Amino acid sequence: MSQPEPTMRGYRITLRALTPVVRGWGRLEVSGLEHLPASGPVLLAGNHDSYWDPLAVGIAALGRRQIRALAKAELWKVPGLGPILDSMGQIPIRRGAGDMQALDRAIAELRAGACIGVFPEGTRSLGRELRARAGLGRLAAAVPEAVVVACTVQGTTDIPRFPRRPQVRVRFFSPQAIAAADGDARHIELPARLLEEIRAEVPRDPAGRRRKAARRARAAAGAD
Numbered sequence: 001m002s003q004p005e006p007t008m009r010g011y012r013i014t015l016r017a018l019t020p021v022v023r024g025w026g027r028l029e030v031s032g033l034e035h036l037p038a039s040g041p042v043l044l045a046g047n048h049d050s051y052w053d054p055l056a057v058g059i060a061a062l063g064r065r066q067i068r069a070l071a072k073a074e075l076w077k078v079p080g081l082g083p084i085l086d087s088m089g090q091i092p093i094r095r096g097a098g099d100m101q102a103l104d105r106a107i108a109e110l111r112a113g114a115c116i117g118v119f120p121e122g123t124r125s126l127g128r129e130l131r132a133r134a135g136l137g138r139l140a141a142a143v144p145e146a147v148v149v150a151c152t153v154q155g156t157t158d159i160p161r162f163p164r165r166p167q168v169r170v171r172f173f174s175p176q177a178i179a180a181a182d183g184d185a186r187h188i189e190l191p192a193r194l195l196e197e198i199r200a201e202v203p204r205d206p207a208g209r210r211r212k213a214a215r216r217a218r219a220a221a222g223a224d
Contacts, residue, residue, distance in 0.1 A: 010087025
């Protein structure tokens with residue numbers, strides 16, 4: 001099923017406006033795009049270390065798929081941002097509240113052939129080890145025909161760090177977690193297995209002051 005044209009238009013306009021930042025300044029490198037189906041229901045799972053992650057993934061896939069991300073509802077409270085997110089087809093979800101309304105909307109759009117983007121950690125890692133949330137598993141259980149694709153995002157925490165120029169990399173791949181989580185418990189095991197596989201490739205990258213503190217801690221540990 002084709003995406004609603006006004007939503008796709010708003011999505012393209014927003015991402016193309018930010019493309020010079022991510023592709024130009026960020027020197028975006030994209031690999032594995034062939035693993036992202038050009039049509040049909042897709043669940044896309046990735047790591048989350050920066051506010052730039054969903055934008056980098058969206059720009060990496062631009063021209064192939066529109067990604068409707070489950071985004072924290074607080075973003076809609078930022079003045080002027082709500083209408084932009086709505087125009088992009090993003091789905092607000094209240095974190096930690098078992099937001100069934102948001103999940104029901106995501107399930108309906110997934111069944112209609114959309115690509116739904118989910119961060120299993122539910123929020124930016126900020127260098128912390130977070131457990132995988134159950135939402136992705138619920139979506140997979142509700143729409144078993146959806147193709148599950150993983151992606152890793154690197155370098156986005158460096159985008160706002162002038163004058164240091166970042167190197168942003170986005171890689172799409174078919175996760176081994178699908179076979180490993182097969183069976184009756186698939187929807188329960190899938191989020192944790194996916195997150196483990198993603199984080200095995202992309203370590204948690206603290207942002208801002210947390211990143212400096214983490215670097216000092218690593219340096220101190222190396223000196224011991």
